[in-house]
Amino acid sequence: MGVELGHYALILALLLAAAQGFFGLLGPSLARERWFAVARSAACGQFVFVVLATAVLVNAFVQDDFSVRYVAENSNSALPLFYRVSALWGAHEGSLLLWILVLGGWTMAVVARLRYLPAPFGARVLGVLGLISFGFLLFTLCTSNPFARLLPAVPDGNDLNPVLQDFALAVHPPILYTGYVGFAVSFAFACAAMIEGRRDQLWARWMRPWTVIVWAFLAWGIALGSWWAYYELGWGGFWFWDPVENASFMPWLVGTALIHSIAVTERRGLFKSWTLLLAVTAFSLSLLGTFLVRSGVLVSVHSFAADPRRGIFILIFLIVMIGGALGLYAWRAPGMRSQSGFEVFSREAFLLFNNLLLVVAAAVVFGGTMAPLIADTLGLGTLSVGPPYFNPSFLTPVLPLLALLAIGIHARWRRGALSDSRRPILITLGLSLLLAAALVLGIYSHPIALTPVGATLGCWIILSSLIEPFNRLRRGLRVPAPLLGMTVAHIGVGVFVLGITFVKSNSIELDVALKAGQSASVGEYSFRYEGVQNFEGPNYEVVRGTISVSRHGRPVTVLRPEKRRYWVQGSVQTTAAIAAGLNRDLLAALGDDVGAGAYSLRLQYRPLIRNVWLGALIMAIGGIITVIGRRQRTTVLKATAPLGLAPERGGAL
Amino acid sequence: MKAPALLAIGLLAWASFALAVDSTPPLSNPVLQQRYLALTHELRCMQCQNEALADSPVGLASDLRRDVRELLQAGQSDDQIRDHMVARYGEFILLRPRMNWRNAWLWSAPAVFMLIGVIIAVRVLRDRRRRVDIDELDADVEPSER
Amino acid sequence: MNRFVLPLAAFALLLIVLIVGLRHAPEKGVIVSPLLGKSAPQFTLPDLLDEQNQLRTDALRGHWSLVNVWGTWCEECRVEHATLLQIKQQGRVPIIGIDWKDDDAQARSWLSEMGNPYDHVGADREGRVAIDWGVYGAPESFLVNPAGTVVYKHVGALSPQIWAQEFLPHLL
Numbered sequence: 001m002g003v004e005l006g007h008y009a010l011i012l013a014l015l016l017a018a019a020q021g022f023f024g025l026l027g028p029s030l031a032r033e034r035w036f037a038v039a040r041s042a043a044c045g046q047f048v049f050v051v052l053a054t055a056v057l058v059n060a061f062v063q064d065d066f067s068v069r070y071v072a073e074n075s076n077s078a079l080p081l082f083y084r085v086s087a088l089w090g091a092h093e094g095s096l097l098l099w100i101l102v103l104g105g106w107t108m109a110v111v112a113r114l115r116y117l118p119a120p121f122g123a124r125v126l127g128v129l130g131l132i133s134f135g136f137l138l139f140t141l142c143t144s145n146p147f148a149r150l151l152p153a154v155p156d157g158n159d160l161n162p163v164l165q166d167f168a169l170a171v172h173p174p175i176l177y178t179g180y181v182g183f184a185v186s187f188a189f190a191c192a193a194m195i196e197g198r199r200d201q202l203w204a205r206w207m208r209p210w211t212v213i214v215w216a217f218l219a220w221g222i223a224l225g226s227w228w229a230y231y232e233l234g235w236g237g238f239w240f241w242d243p244v245e246n247a248s249f250m251p252w253l254v255g256t257a258l259i260h261s262i263a264v265t266e267r268r269g270l271f272k273s274w275t276l277l278l279a280v281t282a283f284s285l286s287l288l289g290t291f292l293v294r295s296g297v298l299v300s301v302h303s304f305a306a307d308p309r310r311g312i313f314i315l316i317f318l319i320v321m322i323g324g325a326l327g328l329y330a331w332r333a334p335g336m337r338s339q340s341g342f343e344v345f346s347r348e349a350f351l352l353f354n355n356l357l358l359v360v361a362a363a364v365v366f367g368g369t370m371a372p373l374i375a376d377t378l379g380l381g382t383l384s385v386g387p388p389y390f391n392p393s394f395l396t397p398v399l400p401l402l403a404l405l406a407i408g409i410h411a412r413w414r415r416g417a418l419s420d421s422r423r424p425i426l427i428t429l430g431l432s433l434l435l436a437a438a439l440v441l442g443i444y445s446h447p448i449a450l451t452p453v454g455a456t457l458g459c460w461i462i463l464s465s466l467i468e469p470f471n472r473l474r475r476g477l478r479v480p481a482p483l484l485g486m487t488v489a490h491i492g493v494g495v496f497v498l499g500i501t502f503v504k505s506n507s508i509e510l511d512v513a514l515k516a517g518q519s520a521s522v523g524e525y526s527f528r529y530e531g532v533q534n535f536e537g538p539n540y541e542v543v544r545g546t547i548s549v550s551r552h553g554r555p556v557t558v559l560r561p562e563k564r565r566y567w568v569q570g571s572v573q574t575t576a577a578i579a580a581g582l583n584r585d586l587l588a589a590l591g592d593d594v595g596a597g598a599y600s601l602r603l604q605y606r607p608l609i610r611n612v613w614l615g616a617l618i619m620a621i622g623g624i625i626t627v628i629g630r631r632q633r634t635t636v637l638k639a640t641a642p643l644g645l646a647p648e649r650g651g652a653l
Numbered sequence: 654m655k656a657p658a659l660l661a662i663g664l665l666a667w668a669s670f671a672l673a674v675d676s677t678p679p680l681s682n683p684v685l686q687q688r689y690l691a692l693t694h695e696l697r698c699m700q701c702q703n704e705a706l707a708d709s710p711v712g713l714a715s716d717l718r719r720d721v722r723e724l725l726q727a728g729q730s731d732d733q734i735r736d737h738m739v740a741r742y743g744e745f746i747l748l749r750p751r752m753n754w755r756n757a758w759l760w761s762a763p764a765v766f767m768l769i770g771v772i773i774a775v776r777v778l779r780d781r782r783r784r785v786d787i788d789e790l791d792a793d794v795e796p797s798e799r
Numbered sequence: 800m801n802r803f804v805l806p807l808a809a810f811a812l813l814l815i816v817l818i819v820g821l822r823h824a825p826e827k828g829v830i831v832s833p834l835l836g837k838s839a840p841q842f843t844l845p846d847l848l849d850e851q852n853q854l855r856t857d858a859l860r861g862h863w864s865l866v867n868v869w870g871t872w873c874e875e876c877r878v879e880h881a882t883l884l885q886i887k888q889q890g891r892v893p894i895i896g897i898d899w900k901d902d903d904a905q906a907r908s909w910l911s912e913m914g915n916p917y918d919h920v921g922a923d924r925e926g927r928v929a930i931d932w933g934v935y936g937a938p939e940s941f942l943v944n945p946a947g948t949v950v951y952k953h954v955g956a957l958s959p960q961i962w963a964q965e966f967l968p969h970l971l
Binding site: 233235236237240242270339340341342343344348349352353356357359360363364367368371380381382383384385386387388389393396397414415509574589591602 | 694695697701703704705708709710743744745746747748749750755756759760762763764766767769770773774777778781782783784785
């Protein structure tokens with residue numbers, strides 16, 4: 001079956017995206033109501049053809065069609081079916097198609113909820129989304145066609161990079177992209193509001209649920225990526241501040257600022273232009289990240305095969321989209337200043353601190369990631385930046401942020417009245433100090449300087465978050481969904497902080513060579529090496545070791561680390577064995593056969609490491625809870641509000 | 654000699670989240686061992702470029718760690734060891750950018766950003782505080798009601 | 800100045816950095832060796848094929864040399880072996896091999912089975928010399944001029960095209 005079908009589908013999608021952009025943006029400006037429907041149909045049509053193109057490519061993988069260059073480069077007949085499908089996003093061209101597919105999916109979600117927006121506004125949102133789709137489709141068709149043929153066809157393919165042959169990989173990019181790409185929706189809402197020159201804050205109410213869901217997916221996606229790296233690389237690390245990791249983290253930091261800022265805008269009409277700027281920035285960082293990892297300007301292990309020509313194309317796209325949006329901002333923002341006020345220790349003020357500190361954090365990560373490029377441009381020679389820079393620099397804004405979270409959560413809107421909350425603040429602080437001391441002195445001894453700080457902050461945040469729901473329940477009141485969601489999300493932050501604190505200060509690693517029957521002790525655990533066995537897998541041969549772990553004489557688990565040799569690429573991959581637990585992970589990895597029946601091993605103890613990902617997951621769940629509760633309110637409101645709202649206009653485009 | 658050593662250890666804790674890595678065998682001199690840990694966390698494994706020398710299991714990493722150990726025992730300073738590595742692999746092998754005047758912009762960036770943030774905060778707060786009195790008073794709204 | 804124009808101005812600055820970065824991008828894929836333009840590192844290694852002799856840095860003086868770091872454990876080295884034999888046949892540039900972290904016996908039998916393209920091979924059993932050359936992934940090849948200065952470095956397997964397009968121009 002011709003993969004050309006997929007190619008033509010993409011071309012049709014391109015034309016429909018152009019129509020979506022054209023009719024969506026010009027319809028409202030020229031007051032042509034019928035064009036709104038055209039934009040909507042074009043959006044649906046575009047999605048249909050993108051799905052078709054994706055299906056064609058998936059089929060090419062499943063059928064082992066090695067006449068398609070992309071399939072030949074990333075798959076192999078011995079590759080298990082599951083990975084043949086997930087190889088779709090294993091390299092540049094396919095991952096772009098995934099980008100476009102996810103963008104189409106979000107567009108469909110917007111279409112589904114279009115009736116809750118005023119028609120012109122909805123059309124404009126679709127229009128902006130159409131422009132973005134157009135840009136990516138054009139880029140794919142011109143520079144990165146996944147349907148390019150390889151003639152003459154090879155008998156068998158190169159195989160998927162073994163590092164990518166893992167379950168978590170199959171799940172990670174789609175989830176990550178759902179968040180990463182999803183900020184396009186917030187961006188589109190922001191642009192529509194700016195195009196219309198709105199002076200109200202209704203758009204904030206419409207934008208908020210989308211933003212929170214996107215943010216939650218991105219949190220989940222980043223956590224999954226980190227977990228995958230930990231699991232796959234097996235050396236116990238889970239975050240390296242690699243440019244590609246940072247590329248997804250920066251939009252998330254800005255996104256966190258955004259979901260807080262949008263709450264202030266929605267409720268009090270403050271920070272309007274700031275919220276719009278954040279929405280534009282979040283997506284701009286997503287676009288920038290896409291540029292950085294595909295253009296070859298940054299050296300990174302994760303980046304896709306670099307091609308400066310692709311870089312030029314994306315750069316032009318960046319100029320149009322980001323330059324355009326920021327130009328809109330410069331034009332419209334001055335007219336949006338609100339006249340309301342708030343006190344120094346009000347909730348608005350604390351959310352202001354939250355925003356500023358999160359943006360500083362994002363700027364620090366940005367600076368560190370771009371440092372090699374900046375140094376190159378300014379002629380300051382070569383620069384290489386890694387965790388020893390990022391860790392302390394990132395903490396500089398984040399430690400105050402966490403402390404202010406624990407305090408600010410008690411603050412009331414507008415007037416603050418923090419002195420009313422003096423007792424709960426001090427009590428929670430006191431309890432946290434006690435708990436932290438207990439943890440540090442009792443369970444996790446050998447602290448470093450920051451351990452008590454991290455432990456205190458983690459406990460303080462959790463305890464402070466519980467005060468308000470606790471008070472309500474005590475008075476016999478319900479805990480409404482928004483409050484519940486906020487509480488859960490902040491507890492997630494606390495859990496995360498505790499995890500990071502203890503895994504960073506109390507992990508133990510041991511490199512040792514053992515003969516069969518010999519043991520080594522790692523903290524309280526004893527690892528006994530039993531021996532190795534050799535056998536074969538579907539597309540590799542394997543050496544598997546057996547290690548029994550016990551604690552205080554009682555058996556805990558058996559670890560089976562492996563070393564695999566993939567036949568096709570000839571590469572050797574070490575798979576660490578991990579015994580997971582809520583309070584700790586135990587790891588073992590095989591080194592080399594050092595002769596005399598002994599093997600070198602790397603053994604590790606990682607306390608509370610699961611908390612890191614669990615915390616992120618809880619944060620994401622908290623966010624989703626906030627939105628689910630709200631949707632019912634939105635429906636009710638819309639049923640009673642008059643149709644065709646006429647917002648104040650400041651000269652709509 | 655005590656104060657500088659304590660300061661160094663404090664900075665070490667701050668700057669590198671020193672993991673309790675037990676390699677076999679640790680250097681007999683604890684100060685050298687501490688320096689060894691710090692250096693191996695600051696140097697990149699050139700083969701698995703996303704890992705520090707301390708964490709990488711590959712052969713090249715253990716060879717480089719061996720070199721670091723020998724240079725330490727030969728009495729070389731931290732800077733000399735870094736220079737030794739950079740002469741062979743380029744600046745890319747450093748995970749921590751050097752602290753010199755050329756890189757001052759990078760190292761001072763967090764503090765500068767924080768300062769800008771504080772200035773913005775102060776200005777916004779002052780402006781909004783003024784407006785509270787100008788506003789007509791709404792009823793105080795409980796934070797639990799959204 | 801209207802402060803709302805600041806984001807746009809900041810973006811413009813960023814663009815400048817990105818454009819400059821993009822222009823330099825083609826050189827960046829591989830880490831640039833700091834040895835380029837400097838004298839080849841001093842080394843002394845036992846000769847793999849001749850127990851009595853040693854391979855020293857002075858073997859590189861007085862003529863162009865291609866220093867090739869390889870090992871029997873390395874797949875890509877197997878791939879480039881044919882190219883190395885071709886280069887040896889052309890006879891313009893002698894090849895000096897550095898056998899990196901390898902088993903001597905295996906290396907000798909590999910060379911006798913697959914052909915020996917090297918004029919001399921040094922056995923770097925401990926990997927110290929490879930580190931001095933800044934090697935991080937075999938195979939790596941260095942072009943050294945008659946004065947003993949490293950002129951070019953290539954990471955990865957050699958092919959006839961790479962030899963012709965990237966190495967030979969330096970000999971002119």
